[in-house]
Amino acid sequence: AQSVTQPDIHITVSEGASLELRCNYSYGATPYLFWYVQSPGQGLQLLLKYFSGDTLVQGIKGFEAEFKRSQSSFNLRKPSVHWSDAAEYFCAGDLDTGRRALTFGSGTRLQVQP
Amino acid sequence: KAGVTQTPRYLIKTRGQQVTLSCSPISGHRSVSWYQQTPGQGLQFLFEYFSETQRNKGNFPGRFSGRQFSNSRSEMNVSTLELGDSALYLCASSFRGIQETQYFGPGTRLLVL
Numbered sequence: 001a002q003s004v005t006q007p008d009i010h011i012t013v014s015e016g017a018s019l020e021l022r023c024n025y026s027y028g029a030t031p032y033l034f035w036y037v038q039s040p041g042q043g044l045q046l047l048l049k050y051f052s053g054d055t056l057v058q059g060i061k062g063f064e065a066e067f068k069r070s071q072s073s074f075n076l077r078k079p080s081v082h083w084s085d086a087a088e089y090f091c092a093g094d095l096d097t098g099r100r101a102l103t104f105g106s107g108t109r110l111q112v113q114p
Numbered sequence: 115k116a117g118v119t120q121t122p123r124y125l126i127k128t129r130g131q132q133v134t135l136s137c138s139p140i141s142g143h144r145s146v147s148w149y150q151q152t153p154g155q156g157l158q159f160l161f162e163y164f165s166e167t168q169r170n171k172g173n174f175p176g177r178f179s180g181r182q183f184s185n186s187r188s189e190m191n192v193s194t195l196e197l198g199d200s201a202l203y204l205c206a207s208s209f210r211g212i213q214e215t216q217y218f219g220p221g222t223r224l225l226v227l
Binding site: 032034036041042043044045046049051052090092099100101102103104105106107 | 118120145147149156157158159162169170172204206208210213214215216217218219220221223
């Protein structure tokens with residue numbers, strides 16, 4: 001079945017440390033992939049997206065993600081985490097292009113320690 | 115450019131009632147999609163509207179319906195509310211072109227008592 005998986009439910013990092021959030025997808029072709037961030041009680045804010053081409057994509061707030069076809073992964077990274085990055089992060093895929101229905105992972109909650 | 119707006123932001127209803135949620139897309143966006151977010155099921159696609167027609171539908175019962183107006187604004191209706199309908203309902207808009215991106219509103223939090 002087509003799916004998006006985020007293996008880590010909760011991650012805690014220290015402020016200033018690097019961050020990597022994992023995302024794997026299950027799909028026969030290359031999907032369109034997205035990372036969104038959600039602060040408590042808020043909607044989803046787009047961090048970055050991948051459609052095709054360069055496998056390393058840059059986003060807002062200093063985030064980047066790398067698409068690896070061989071590993072069916074689209075991991076989100078940030079070299080130095082700030083306390084304001086504490087939020088829930090969702091990986092999503094458009095796994096049936098044309099249907100315009102995003103399939104979301106279960107989310108990773110990021111906690112930042114001072 | 116203003117983002118996606120949703121009204122109301124919070125709602126409390128009782129079982130058996132019905133509710134209507136509203137979504138105004140980003141100016142120029144003609145596609146509106148709705149998602150339900152719950153702690154147990156996560157984010158799930160409800161349906162998409164484009165040119166006043168429902169184009170795609172997720173796996174939800176017929177109690178969940180929607181419509182879109184000529185100005186692309188959309189409403190979502192849930193009839194005969196159940197406790198399990200308590201959720202954050204998110205609306206997203208897009209151009210509906212190739213390689214499109216969905217932009218989300220702040221959501222409407224519905225509590226069913």
